[in-house]
Amino acid sequence: MYCQLINVDIKAQLRMKMFIASSLTVLAEAIVVLFILSFLNLSLFYAVVLLPLYWLIQWLISPYLVLGRAKEINQNDPSYGWLYRDVEEIAKESGVRMPKVFITNDPFPNAFAFGNYVSGKRVAITKPLLDILNEDELKAVIAHEIGHIKHYDVEIGMAIGLIPSTLGFIGNFLLNIGLLQITFALDEIALVLGFMMLAIGSVLLALTLFINVFMLWFNRLRESYADLHSVSILKENALNLARGLAKIQIYMKNVRIDPFRGIIVTVPPMKIKEENPEELLNKWLNEKVSPFADALMTHPHPAKRVQLIYKAAS
Numbered sequence: 001m002y003c004q005l006i007n008v009d010i011k012a013q014l015r016m017k018m019f020i021a022s023s024l025t026v027l028a029e030a031i032v033v034l035f036i037l038s039f040l041n042l043s044l045f046y047a048v049v050l051l052p053l054y055w056l057i058q059w060l061i062s063p064y065l066v067l068g069r070a071k072e073i074n075q076n077d078p079s080y081g082w083l084y085r086d087v088e089e090i091a092k093e094s095g096v097r098m099p100k101v102f103i104t105n106d107p108f109p110n111a112f113a114f115g116n117y118v119s120g121k122r123v124a125i126t127k128p129l130l131d132i133l134n135e136d137e138l139k140a141v142i143a144h145e146i147g148h149i150k151h152y153d154v155e156i157g158m159a160i161g162l163i164p165s166t167l168g169f170i171g172n173f174l175l176n177i178g179l180l181q182i183t184f185a186l187d188e189i190a191l192v193l194g195f196m197m198l199a200i201g202s203v204l205l206a207l208t209l210f211i212n213v214f215m216l217w218f219n220r221l222r223e224s225y226a227d228l229h230s231v232s233i234l235k236e237n238a239l240n241l242a243r244g245l246a247k248i249q250i251y252m253k254n255v256r257i258d259p260f261r262g263i264i265v266t267v268p269p270m271k272i273k274e275e276n277p278e279e280l281l282n283k284w285l286n287e288k289v290s291p292f293a294d295a296l297m298t299h300p301h302p303a304k305r306v307q308l309i310y311k312a313a314s
């Protein structure tokens with residue numbers, strides 16, 4: 001009973017923070033959109049009509065972009081039928097429709113939820129994650145991903161991240177084109193055009209960073225909310241999620257990720273000296289993490305996640 005009261009209190013605090021973070025994100029996006037429309041002397045119609053249309057297109061096609069590196073499995077799969085049944089069990093306990101299950105060939109341990117009501121909700125697990133975690137740890141990770149599906153995080157994340165991702169893409173594109181233009185400029189006009197592209201690209205990236213400060217905070221809170229879902233389903237067995245995070249972190253310390261590929265991972269590569277998951281867990285449980293340590297990360301600092309999981313599950 002005491003643990004249930006603690007979990008209710010944690011969830012209430014998270015919901016309040018998510019409301020504040022989402023409100024600040026929407027406000028920041030509105031300010032940036034209005035600034036750009038005013039600068040370009042365009043009507044608000046373009047934002048009201050084109051942005052939802054762009055979101056709808058992304059929502060429809062994004063699941064199929066992932067499928068290029070994924071293989072669907074079912075309960076009769078000779079190698080991964082047990083994984084399908086684990087997902088089925090947790091989905092049933094979570095009160096969500098059974099998602100499709102995929103194995104991907106990505107070179108790092110990860111799991112993620114994706115899909116929509118047209119293609120079907122989906123959960124993907126990478127082969128390295130299957131290699132380093134035991135079944136109990138995998139079930140805890142799966143419960144986290146099912147939490148994302150239950151909380152509609154795919155749709156919410158895509159909606160709230162639409163504007164900064166678009167601005168960031170255009171800003172990077174203009175920076176690259178501007179540098180090429182300056183490098184190969186044959187006259188003053190081409191040189192001026194290149195510097196204009198650099199200036200506009202830099203402004204767009206600065207606006208993207210401004211929005212991302214709030215959007216990433218909101219995203220980290222959603223990740224913590226999914227961690228609590230794992231606790232609510234697995235109770236003290238959700239401590240396996242913390243142990244799984246430690247194993248993933250130890251694996252990731254020697255992994256390089258191309259920052260321009262836009263890959264989102266459970267834990268980012270960090271310099272750590274621990275080789276044993278239990279030692280790393282003990283370090284995280286006693287670590288005082290700065291509130292700004294993960295300010296530009298999609299997921300909370302792993303020490304924060306582990307401390308939250310232990311507080312809710314112990």
